[in-house]
Amino acid sequence: MNANKNEATAVRGDSRLVGSSSEEEPGAKTMIFSQNEIPIQLVSNRSSEFMHRYFPLTTIDSWNDWKWQMRNAITSIDELKKIMKLSEKEIMAINNLKGRLPMRITPYFASLIFDTGYSHPLRRNVIPVVEELLQSSSEQSDPLHEKSSSPVKGIVHRYPDRILFTVTQVCSNYCRYCTRSHSVGKLDKLGKQDFEKAFNYIATHKEVRDVLISGGDPLTLSDALLEYIVSNIRSIAHVEIIRIGTRTPVVLPQRITDNLVNMLKKYQPLYFSLHFSHPAEVTDECAKACNKLADAGFPLGSQTVLLKGINDNVPVMKELMHKLLMIRVRPYYLYQCDLIPGSGHFRTTVKKGLEIMKGLRGFTSGYAVPTFVVDAPGGGGKIPLIPNYVVEHNSEKIVLRNYKGVLCEYPEK
Numbered sequence: 001m002n003a004n005k006n007e008a009t010a011v012r013g014d015s016r017l018v019g020s021s022s023e024e025e026p027g028a029k030t031m032i033f034s035q036n037e038i039p040i041q042l043v044s045n046r047s048s049e050f051m052h053r054y055f056p057l058t059t060i061d062s063w064n065d066w067k068w069q070m071r072n073a074i075t076s077i078d079e080l081k082k083i084m085k086l087s088e089k090e091i092m093a094i095n096n097l098k099g100r101l102p103m104r105i106t107p108y109f110a111s112l113i114f115d116t117g118y119s120h121p122l123r124r125n126v127i128p129v130v131e132e133l134l135q136s137s138s139e140q141s142d143p144l145h146e147k148s149s150s151p152v153k154g155i156v157h158r159y160p161d162r163i164l165f166t167v168t169q170v171c172s173n174y175c176r177y178c179t180r181s182h183s184v185g186k187l188d189k190l191g192k193q194d195f196e197k198a199f200n201y202i203a204t205h206k207e208v209r210d211v212l213i214s215g216g217d218p219l220t221l222s223d224a225l226l227e228y229i230v231s232n233i234r235s236i237a238h239v240e241i242i243r244i245g246t247r248t249p250v251v252l253p254q255r256i257t258d259n260l261v262n263m264l265k266k267y268q269p270l271y272f273s274l275h276f277s278h279p280a281e282v283t284d285e286c287a288k289a290c291n292k293l294a295d296a297g298f299p300l301g302s303q304t305v306l307l308k309g310i311n312d313n314v315p316v317m318k319e320l321m322h323k324l325l326m327i328r329v330r331p332y333y334l335y336q337c338d339l340i341p342g343s344g345h346f347r348t349t350v351k352k353g354l355e356i357m358k359g360l361r362g363f364t365s366g367y368a369v370p371t372f373v374v375d376a377p378g379g380g381g382k383i384p385l386i387p388n389y390v391v392e393h394n395s396e397k398i399v400l401r402n403y404k405g406v407l408c409e410y411p412e413k
């Protein structure tokens with residue numbers, strides 16, 4: 001465990017009433033809050049128990065410092081074994097990850113899984129199992145062929161009017177089903193010249209009106225580097241919107257500081273594309289982070305990967321979508337899992353995805369229904385799929401089946 005032995009004496013309060021000072025409240029000491037008045041920075045009962053047990057010398061202020069969370073991320077089997085019992089499948093996988101997507105779990109996320117069983121959905125998100133080492137013939141390291149659509153380092157230009165800009169390969173947690181597992185987690189940083197070339201590429205392509213800053217996770221960068229990137233993109237007149245693709249509100253909610261939010265607010269219109277996979281990820285800390293972003297005026301959307309045994313049924317998916325709306329995150333895409341190496345144990349059939357969509361549409365608010373897409377292998381782009389509601393269609397009429405199975409006609413003349 002990387003617990004910093006030099007940390008000040010741990011704060012041990014009533015575990016039902018835990019909060020902290022924050023950088024927004026200079027000089028404030030540890031504060032106590034009831035569960036009903038969620039503070040700007042908070043530690044849930046669960047995280048508090050975990051922190052006291054496994055990082056006993058750490059203060060709540062340190063726990064709520066995203067850089068402390070990054071520094072103390074669990075990356076080795078020895079660290080992981082100290083907080084939880086591992087299965088043989090997990091041990092074998094972690095010991096054989098060489099050259100593959102590394103393991104990395106923030107203490108915050110570890111506090112959500114440390115006492116879970118082997119098949120717990122959040123645990124499966126971050127702890128590899130031996131099936132991950134198996135590769136089938138349909139799987140490829142870069143299934144979306146992003147490398148061949150990359151004119152300059154960091155840029156993927158596939159669609160006519162928008163660009164993906166991968167600004168870092170680092171994430172605070174590594175998701176075992178990551179589409180970019182071929183590059184994420186590797187030491188391949190962009191230097192100043194690379195950034196300048198990327199800005200220049202965007203500036204000289206006047207058709208680009210939308211830039212998605214992604215990675216890795218861009219919010220693992222410092223505020224200063226992030227501002228350098230965002231301000232340069234915002235200074236390009238034809239760029240209308242900037243999006244930031246990040247999972248930090250889910251795995252490192254401490255990252256959503258007032259400083260970050262106030263800095264980014266200068267560069268509106270700026271959207272956040274978040275990434276959720278299970279309703280249990282929507283904790284108080286995550287809700288607070290999302291609400292802070294929403295309060296600052298950033299539209300928030302969520303992408304979810306359809307994952308076998310994690311979210312591949314209607315009740316779980318519906319609960320996730322409802323919880324997202326409660327924290328002002330609009331469900332955006334539901335992705336069929338990409339064909340990355342070792343993803344067989346995560347992938348469902350496309351039929352399963354369509355069944356889930358059928359179980360959502362009509363049975364809940366339209367806002368809670370994402371678009372189900374297959375990101376076409378080989379770089380074909382996102383292709384939307386919907387259950388078949390058309391029974392008959394000719395020049396006279398269209399016959400449709402509604403969500404209850406009732407047939408309805410609409411004239412074409």
Ligand code: SF4
Nearest residue numbers: 171174175178216247
């Ligand atoms: S946060 Fe995104 S980029 Fe990072 S490992 Fe997860 S899916 Fe991949």
